[in-house]
Amino acid sequence: FDAENDVVIALSRRDEAWERVRSLEDDLSDMEDRWDKVKNVLQKHRKEGSKSQARDAFDARRDYVGKKLEVAEINVKAASLDVDVARARLDVVRHIQLARVGRAPKTDVKGLEKRVEGLEADIRELRKKALDVDAEAQGLFDKWKSAEDKYGRSAGDLDAVVWVE
Numbered sequence: 001f002d003a004e005n006d007v008v009i010a011l012s013r014r015d016e017a018w019e020r021v022r023s024l025e026d027d028l029s030d031m032e033d034r035w036d037k038v039k040n041v042l043q044k045h046r047k048e049g050s051k052s053q054a055r056d057a058f059d060a061r062r063d064y065v066g067k068k069l070e071v072a073e074i075n076v077k078a079a080s081l082d083v084d085v086a087r088a089r090l091d092v093v094r095h096i097q098l099a100r101v102g103r104a105p106k107t108d109v110k111g112l113e114k115r116v117e118g119l120e121a122d123i124r125e126l127r128k129k130a131l132d133v134d135a136e137a138q139g140l141f142d143k144w145k146s147a148e149d150k151y152g153r154s155a156g157d158l159d160a161v162v163w164v165e
Contacts, residue, residue, distance in 0.1 A: 003090040010086040014079035021076055024069040031062050053151040060144035067137035071130050078126040085119045092116060 035058050042051050092112045098104035 007086040017079040057147035064140040
């Protein structure tokens with residue numbers, strides 16, 4: 001039952017990872033509409049000179065969200081492998097039970113366990129890659145916030161960039 005429960009948990013985590021991807025994709029697809037709103041606010045308040053710095057802040061945010069999307073997509077792959085691992089572990093448990101009652105050869109267990117180990121190694125690689133990409137995203141986050149600060153200092157206005165959402 002524990003192995004079956006692990007499969008259900010892995011499936012749930014994969015669904016959560018997919019939801020994060022969809023959320024970030026929605027955010028990215030809405031960004032150009034947001035820029036149009038920012039641009040209109042800047043024009044309305046006659047802050048045309050600030051538009052390029054506001055666009056820099058906006059582009060930096062878009063780059064950050066894009067990198068977070070990349071991390072989320074890697075996490076989906078890892079979560080999918082987690083499902084595969086949970087199912088492979090379930091196969092191991094089932095095979096051990098069948099071997100106990102003489103309905104399956106005990107020698108097959110080693111091959112099944114080797115498959116689990118291979119999948120776990122793949123997951124470790126994906127998780128490492130996700131951490132590396134997330135570190136890149138942190139750099140883009142810092143760039144985004146710096147661009148917002150630069151805009152805010154030069155224009156004396158941060159509301160147009162921050163609160164347009």
